Amino acid sequence: MLRRIIIVTAVHAPSAPFLADAYDSLREQELPAGWEWHWLIQEDGRGDRVAPHVPDDGRVSFRQGRPGGPGVARTMALAHADGEYVKILDADDRLAPGALARDLAALEGDPAIGWATSRALDLLPDGSTVGFPGDPAHGPVERGTVLDHWASHDYRAPVHPATLCVRRDLLLALGGWMALPASEDTGLLLALDAVSRGWFSSEVGLFYRKWEGQATGQSAHVDTAERAARMAVVEARARALAGFPWRFPPGTG
Numbered sequence: 023m024l025r026r027i028i029i030v031t032a033v034h035a036p037s038a039p040f041l042a043d044a045y046d047s048l049r050e051q052e053l054p055a056g057w058e059w060h061w062l063i064q065e066d067g068r069g070d071r072v073a074p075h076v077p078d079d080g081r082v083s084f085r086q087g088r089p090g091g092p093g094v095a096r097t098m099a100l101a102h103a104d105g106e107y108v109k110i111l112d113a114d115d116r117l118a119p120g121a122l123a124r125d126l127a128a129l130e131g132d133p134a135i136g137w138a139t140s141r142a143l144d145l146l147p148d149g150s151t152v153g154f155p156g157d158p159a160h161g162p163v164e165r166g167t168v169l170d171h172w173a174s175h176d177y178r179a180p181v182h183p184a185t186l187c188v189r190r191d192l193l194l195a196l197g198g199w200m201a202l203p204a205s206e207d208t209g210l211l212l213a214l215d216a217v218s219r220g221w222f223s224s225e226v227g228l229f230y231r232k233w234e235g236q237a238t239g240q241s242a243h244v245d246t247a248e249r250a251a252r253m254a255v256v257e258a259r260a261r262a263l264a265g266f267p268w269r270f271p272p273g274t275g
Contacts, residue, residue, distance in 0.1 A: 026105030027053070027122060028190070029061040032095035033113040035071040036235045040114040045077045047116040047229075053123060063113075064099040066092060093199030093206030100190075100198055109187040110207065114231040116145065121227040125187035128221040135162065136218030136270045137188040139181040139211075140227025147233060153226075156180065160224035165269075168215035169260050172208075177253045181220070183207035185228045188214060192270050200259070202252050209256040216263035218270035 029048065033041065041063070048061060061082045065072045067089040076084040087098050092112075100108070107129060111117060121140060128138040143151040158167070158180050171180040184207060192214070200209030214220065269275065 032092035097198035212260035
């Protein structure tokens with residue numbers, strides 16, 4: 023029986039046209055022998071504008087639900103995540119070639135690693151890409167490293183939460199994504215960092231699309247009061263988790 027990595031995507035109507043591009047990047051992935059992927063697409067709402075863009079492929083499942091933001095949509099999709107690992111893929115992004123195989127190699131190679139990330143490049147409207155300096159070293163990310171960097175660099179994590187691949191059981195133990203209007207993926211990343219070691223691949227794993235309709239480009243995303251509140255609860259959760267004795271794997275210090 024094939025082992026499975028689950029790809030989870032939250033989508034709303036404006037980003038639905040990009041699903042075809044995301045799908046192409048999935049089809050180009052070469053997995054190790056004995057593995058397959060299953061793509062769970064969860065609409066944040068119940069409309070009729072997303073379904074026409076969902077690929078007709080037996081490896082793809084599409085569901086809808088009450089609107090609550092991308093974190094709610096992804097967490098609802100976990101009800102159908104029947105694989106050992108969960109990989110995030112936003113509807114408007116593309117996986118780089120080999121991304122899934124590298125994630126699996128990191129997580130399968132060390133049972134004490136709870137999550138994996140990789141280098142991301144901005145994908146600009148003209149098709150060009152832009153990278154940024156300051157990536158961590160290739161290899162393990164020690165517990166607490168992400169939170170320390172984030173807290174001292176104006177709430178900017180050293181690794182990109184949109185590149186996360188995580189053990190399903192660990193993801194469920196932490197409750198999935200935070201119930202926030204934004205930064206829910208950063209909240210998950212910091213929670214993971216608080217209880218487990220991670221991994222960073224210096225090879226590009228994601229092309230992060232920049233376009234005028236993306237949620238992080240809207241004015242509400244940078245509202246000063248809301249951002250401060252989001253960052254406060256994200257940090258408080260991570261520090262509370264760090265202060266508890268529970269670690270992944272259980273029994274580690």
